[in-house]
Amino acid sequence: MTIWDKLLITTVLAAVAASFFIVGAALGGTGPGESIIVKVDGVVAKRLPLGEPTTLTIKGRSGSCRIQVANGAVSMVSSDCPNGLCVAAGSTNEAGKAIVCLPHRIVVEVIGTASSSNGVDAVVR
Amino acid sequence: MSIDALAAASPAKKMSTAALLLAAGIMIQGIEAVYLPPMMIPGAKLGLANSITMLAIILFGWREVLTHVALRATSVSLITGTFLSTTYIYSLTGALLSAIAMLVVYRYLYGPLSYVGVSVFGALVHNLTQLTLSIFILGHIGIVSLLPWLLVFALLTGTGNGSLVNIVGPRLGDLGLFGRLDHI
Numbered sequence: 001m002t003i004w005d006k007l008l009i010t011t012v013l014a015a016v017a018a019s020f021f022i023v024g025a026a027l028g029g030t031g032p033g034e035s036i037i038v039k040v041d042g043v044v045a046k047r048l049p050l051g052e053p054t055t056l057t058i059k060g061r062s063g064s065c066r067i068q069v070a071n072g073a074v075s076m077v078s079s080d081c082p083n084g085l086c087v088a089a090g091s092t093n094e095a096g097k098a099i100v101c102l103p104h105r106i107v108v109e110v111i112g113t114a115s116s117s118n119g120v121d122a123v124v125r
Numbered sequence: 126m127s128i129d130a131l132a133a134a135s136p137a138k139k140m141s142t143a144a145l146l147l148a149a150g151i152m153i154q155g156i157e158a159v160y161l162p163p164m165m166i167p168g169a170k171l172g173l174a175n176s177i178t179m180l181a182i183i184l185f186g187w188r189e190v191l192t193h194v195a196l197r198a199t200s201v202s203l204i205t206g207t208f209l210s211t212t213y214i215y216s217l218t219g220a221l222l223s224a225i226a227m228l229v230v231y232r233y234l235y236g237p238l239s240y241v242g243v244s245v246f247g248a249l250v251h252n253l254t255q256l257t258l259s260i261f262i263l264g265h266i267g268i269v270s271l272l273p274w275l276l277v278f279a280l281l282t283g284t285g286n287g288s289l290v291n292i293v294g295p296r297l298g299d300l301g302l303f304g305r306l307d308h309i
C-alpha cells in the first residue's frame with residue numbers, strides 16, 4: 001500500500017462521514033405520515049394505514065422481512081438479510097421516508113396526505 | 126516477467142490464459158452467488174472475482190478485460206438462473222462500469238497508487254452503480270440513505286481485493302504458468 005492509497009482511503013472515509021450528515025438532512029421527512037406502501041422490486045405488494053397496529057411478513061427476492069406497524073410508526077423488526085441495515089434503520093412515521101432492504105429488494109415507504117408521496121410535493125403547504 | 130512474456134506470447138497462449146482467468150472468475154463469483162447470501166445488494170457480495178478482473182487488467186488490454194467481465198457476469202447468471210432478470214442487470218452493469226474505472230485508474234494512476242487504490246476505485250464505482258440502479262428499479266429516492274454503508278463496504282472489499290493482488294500480481298510469472306505453456 002502506498003501513501004496515495006492511504007490518502008484515497010482517508011478521503012473516502014471523510015466522504016462516508018459527510019454523506020451520513022448530508023443524506024440525513026436531504027431525506028428529512030415532512031411530518032407524520034398516514035399510511036405505508038410496501039414495494040418488492042419496485043412493485044406495490046401491500047398498502048396499510050399507519051393507524052392500525054399490525055405485523056406482517058413480506059417475501060422479497062432472496063428472503064423475507066417482518067414489518068411492524070405500532071404506535072403510528074413502521075419498522076422492520078426482523079429480517080433474514082445478511083447486513084441487517086433495514087432492522088438497524090429503526091422505526092419512522094415521517095412522510096417521505098423509507099426503510100429499505102436492498103438484499104431482499106423491499107422498500108417500505110411512508111406516505112403522507114394524497115400528494116406527498118416522496119416529500120417533494122409536501123414542501124408546498 | 127509475466128506481463129512481457131504474455132505480450133510476446135502466441136495467440137494460443139493468450140487464449141488459454143484468458144480462458145483460465147475466466148474460469149477462475151466464474152468459479153469465484155459463482156460460489157459467492159450460490160453459497161454466500163447477498164451482502165449489500167444482488168451482485169455485490171465480497172467481489173473476490175474482482176481480483177481476477179485485476180489480473181486480467183495487468184495481463185491484457187481493455188477489450189479482453191471487458192469481454193472477461195461480460196462473459197463472467199453472463200455465465201454466472203446462467204448458472205444461477207438469473208439471466209436477463211434484474212439481478213443480471215445489476216451484476217453486468219456493475220461489473221462493466223467498475224472494470225472501466227479500474228482500467229482508467231490502472232492506466233493513469235498506477236504507480237502512485239498500488240492495486241489497493243485501483244481496486245478501491247473499482248469497488249466504489251461498482252457500489253455507486255448498484256445504488257443508482259436500485260433507486261430506479263425499486264423506485265424510491267430514500268435508498269440514498271444507504272450511501273454511507275455502500276461507501277464503507279466498497280472500502281473494505283476494495284482494500285481486501287487490492288491487497289490480495291498486491292501480493293499475487295507481481296508473482297504471476299513465478300507460477301510457472303507461462304513457462305509450462307511454452308512446452309505444449
Ligand SMILES: [Zn+2]
Binds near residue numbers: 081084085087100104
Ligand atoms: Zn435487510
